[in-house]
Amino acid sequence: MRKHIVAGNWKMNKTFQEADELIDDIVTCLENDTPDADTLVIVCPPFPYLEMAGDYSDGSYFAVGAQNVSDQESGAYTGEVSAAMLESLEMEYCIVGHSERRAYYHETDEIIARKVNQLLAHGIRPIVCCGEVLQEREENRQFDVVKKQITDGLFHLSPEEFGKIVVAYEPVWAIGTGKTATPEQAQEMHAFIRGLIAEKYGKEVADETSILYGGSCKPSNAKELFSNPDVDGGLIGGASLKAEDFMGIVNAWKK
């Protein structure tokens, strides 16, 4: 069955020393209180810390990922980081299409599709974000918006390639706002996304795809969110910056 995943998206936070300390704290907590066998913990620090963080990854329940990747293979793209570079650091995961990248850096579904291709070509599993803004939800267009993001960003893949994808549903109005989707809203959208995947790739692929919720997920609401049948974990921003809060969410999966 699909994995339960709790992934920390640190965004543009922490100095190197603070990052080292946070990873060390998280790994120590995980060693003292090992997650259930079906749970995977991922942290996604800024690029300059990936090598340091990667040294902690243990190949079983703790992995490291990047927050972004170039849509190009290599060459004259000043400031960009390629999938080949991430592969050479043995990164296993990479977030793609986060709403902040879509909004501030004008990433379209076409760019996101190219980034997904780059990652898959280098053996890295994309964590692909989708989600509507407040106005779209108020106009009841959230399903159309998410359908377009998933279709245009991912449905060019073969079933085998799609098997490597982790989806993260992050309603933009809930990100960093303290406003969380209700468990019912999360379940409704996750079931919709799984339905889209089933329609395109069949039930087996859909059942194996982990779909994470993101948007003001914290220790106090994680258990209720994760208790929904189609919510397979969380992509955590603010609450991933403190080991105690992050572990509170990881432990929401404990039986």
Ligand code: PGA
């Ligand atoms: P948040 O961010 O948990 O701070 O709302 C989630 C995300 O952007 O991935």
